[in-house]
Amino acid sequence: MQPRLAILILTYNEEKNIGLCMDSASFADEIVVVDSGSTDQTAAIVAEKGGKIVVHPMVDGFAGQRNFALTQTQAEWVLFLDADERLAPEVEEEVWRIMERGDAFAYEILRKNIVFGQPVFHGGHAPDWSLRFYPRAAIRWEGIVHEAAKVTLPVKRLHACMFHHTYQDWERYFFKLNQYTTMLAQKMHEAGKRASFGAICFRPLAGFFKFYVLKSGWRDGKMGFILAAFHAFYTMAKYVKLWTLQRKGGR
Structure with missing residues (x-):
């Protein structure tokens, strides 16, 4: 019997992105979207495109949400x-070929990052290999914010890639910065x-x-400087929030 493939996607107010994301994954047997309580049209778009939408509050961070997603497909x-x-x-042909062979491996895929419409090839955004494709029984996620996939199989890399349209507007950037630094500070505390x-x-x-400097962000021009500067701000925000938690806790 031909093995089945499920594409699993986490969302929260992603009406601007979810349609194009699902279109690129339409070759899968099933698309499962785990939504943490969107107030926009995310759920309606998923349903319109034939995806399975499951509303599940994010109570255990991103890793917990991804592990829950694994329970929503067979x-x-x-x-x-x-x-x-x-x-x-090119991903479609490659993943079906791997599944037909029954390879006992997990696969990383190269993410080509596009930041505010500009491809970036250096700094903290490249090279960006992410462990995303594997037999369902071989994977578990760990971590609160920068979650990591833990697999029981050897790891290989796909030849095909994905495109990551990260940070398309500054409001979303600062929303994520605030969300991530708060969660990381709490975890550290x-x-x-x-x-x-x-x-x-x-x-x-x-x-x-x-x-x-070390990761050559300067080679990405003005955007490389901006991203490095905001990484510094991200780092400062994380430690200021941890410092604040210490003071509140009397430590």
Whole structure:
């Protein structure tokens, strides 16, 4: 019997992205969208395009949401997508060929990042390999914000790629920045980590140097500088929030 493929997508207010994302994945046997409570037209668009929509509050972070998604299909193979990602046309032929062979491997796929409409090839956004395609029984996700896929199989890489249309407007960028830094600070606090004022001052500078110099972000021009600068701000926000939690907790 031919193995089945499910594309699993997490959403929250993704009406601008979900349609094109699903179109790029239309070759799958099933598209399952796990939504954490959208107030826009996300659910209606998913239903219109024939996807399965499941509303599930995000109570255990992104890893918990992805693990829940795994329980919403019986397909033998799964491929995770984010709503702002698009699969290249070559993905279809490659994944079906892998499934037909019954390969006992998990697969990374290269994400080509497009930031505010500009492709970026350096800094913290490249190269960006993400472990997304595998037999459903071989995968589990761990982590709160920057979740990671844990697999029980050897890992290979797909030849085909995906396109990641990340940060298409500044409002969404700052929404995610605020959301992620709050969750990371809480996770660090619960793990007993502390933030000194020195960390607040110097870790952002180290982050900028890493992204802009060591990872050649300067080669992406003005956008490379902007992204490195905002990575520094992201780092500072995370440690300021951790520092605030310490003070509230009397630590």
